[in-house]
Amino acid sequence: MINAKYFFKGYISIKGANSPAIALFASFLAIGALFKSIGLNIQESIFSTFLTYALPGSLIMAESLIVGASLLNIFLAVWLVNARLYPMTVSLFPLLAHKSQPKLKYYLACHFIAVSAWLIMKENYQVVERKYRLDFWIGVGAANLSVAVSATAFGFFIADYLNKDMMIGLAIVNPVYFTCVMVGAMKTIQMSLAVILGSVLGILFYFISPEWCILFGGFTAGTFAFFIGELNVN
């Protein structure tokens, strides 16, 4: 079961100074409003954020519904844009592993992998006792997911009061927050290269393939950054 003390410690960590709560709320509020405008009802909107909980994927789903794309197209497009969750999981879960935790818990806890919760955990895992890191993580994830779900519902209800300028304003909050986060993460040569090369190659690969640019650009940039960083350390 989940250790309540560590779960709540994780849950309240969303109140910290570096918290993604504002960015998360603003972007899911916009998603809620978008869902309403394309014809989803409130149950579907909440259901979508609760089950998917990854912003770019939800945006792609919304756009696909507008143009009437096939389910296979939606699957591929969402998988490609959300494939970043794979390296994110691999670079976090070894830090949470402990033999006392049941295996099934990891498969449920991985649903909370999204940039917001991931960043909080990456910065705080060292201060949490290893045995309870998974419980702390579930708390962090649950807090972020509850912000996302409530923002979606709120956005759905206030959709009619949001004009285009407000929607545009909301849409930039998340990219700005993550630009700051990425610049803040550039503490070593390896990390700096990963961030800079990732952005440059992500854009360059877009001209070859808009669908695969994140995956190809990210993979090439990350691998280059790793080798150059390792050479530098040695």
Place this chain on the structure above:
Amino acid sequence: MSINIVLAILVTSLATYISRFLGVITSKRIKENSKIFRWFNCLAYSTLSALLARLIVFPAGVLVEVDYLIRFIVIFICLVLFLICKKNFVYPTVLSAFLLAFLSSNF
């Protein structure tokens, strides 16, 4: 609920969960102080940056309607504010929404 939308939501969730699920399977064999762990860490940050760059340069949704220059000015000003305010995340994020809404409606 109309069936199409529910199916689309389920397909989206499945496509998203697969990466998380495969990540858990892979991470079982990886030690946190290994080189491969550091490689995955680089991959995580670089794919995030690639996604972020794409969202800013080739956005989806309403941001398409904002001129490139205005988007870059807003990101630049907010980044400078972030660095000036000793890496506080609240000021730049709040400012960005108002700044972009203002600039896009007036220019």
